[in-house]
Amino acid sequence: MASLANLWASLTAATTTTATAPPLLIALVLVILAMAWSPFVSSSPRWNPAGRNVLITGGSQGLGLALAQLLASQGSNVTICARTESKLQSAVDSIRASAKTSAPSQRIDYVAADISTFAGAQHVVASCPVVPDTVFCCAGGAKPGFFLSQTEADFQAGIKTDYLTCLSTAHAAANAMARAYPVVASGSGDKAAASTPAPRPKIVLVSSMLGFMGLVGYSQYTPMKHAIRGLAESLRSELLLYGIDVHAYFPATILSPGFDEENKTKPKITRDIEGADEGLTPEQCAKKLVRGLQANNFFITSDTVTDLFRSSALGSAPTNNVVLDRIMAVVAWIALPIWRHFEADKAIKAHRQQHYEDLGLSSSSSSSSSS
8 A cells, every 4th residue: 555655646746747748748648537537427327226127146145145135225126046945035034124115016036046057047037027137146156275186076166156157147137138128229339329228237247356366275266257257358348239238346255154165175375375355244245346336337346455456457348447547557567466476476385395295295396496
């Protein structure tokens, strides 16, 4: 944070010399400021949960449940989905208790299904009382462990639980939305999009902070979260054809039942590196996710550290704020390699001898070069 403060102070001081800057530089600054201001004058309506028909996968616990409770309290019609019916029944009771009391017609429903297949996801979408106009793909879970120790079954489970659930739900939802909420093709570009019901349909894919980075112990999980990020970027582009908005959420640690479960197999070195990450409750993450949607952010984060990773890995993805994101990218360009080299990599190398002993490998290999 000190680096960010120093950088900001330098930028502030630099503005005092703008009067002597070349005209081209002044024009460039004005263009950048105009681009930064554009989100505040956008004609897109602010997303309002009231009256929305929402489907949430992974809705029986953790982030999915907290999100369902929050949106129900704001007047959304909510359908949750998970595999275990007993958990869903209990979750629906808590969601109904959170529902907006002034909306007697508000619907709270559930569907028990396996959404790791296209057929399962299609069944869930078809089982909703009406075609959802907002879908949150929250299903998933991690099984941390060392790459050499994990099995083919572990990786297949990760693909199924973390990626295929998201892919299948997005595919089923997009097909249903494109037919239920068509863009009138009487024009092109913004004119066509303007005929879409306001607010536009939304698909929200939940990735992870690990969708921007990799870390020891998460080889079963991290590739799936990178895949979700790639899926979100592809769908953001393609679903413009149908007036469907796509967003991706990248939470760090969520203090949920899933987190308790992953800690059962998480290596000590992973715990050590994560040590300073105190995490957020599912309720806190749900609020930050909804706030990001209402700001119309494409990549949504919950904390400053994840935002640094996001800014450093944007590629061609839309920015949340073109000026602030570029400043944070500079900070990340300096800070993240320092953290990786002097914190993460150093801790991993220090753990090498113990790791070899734990796996029963030859200790002579552990003394090889640490380049």
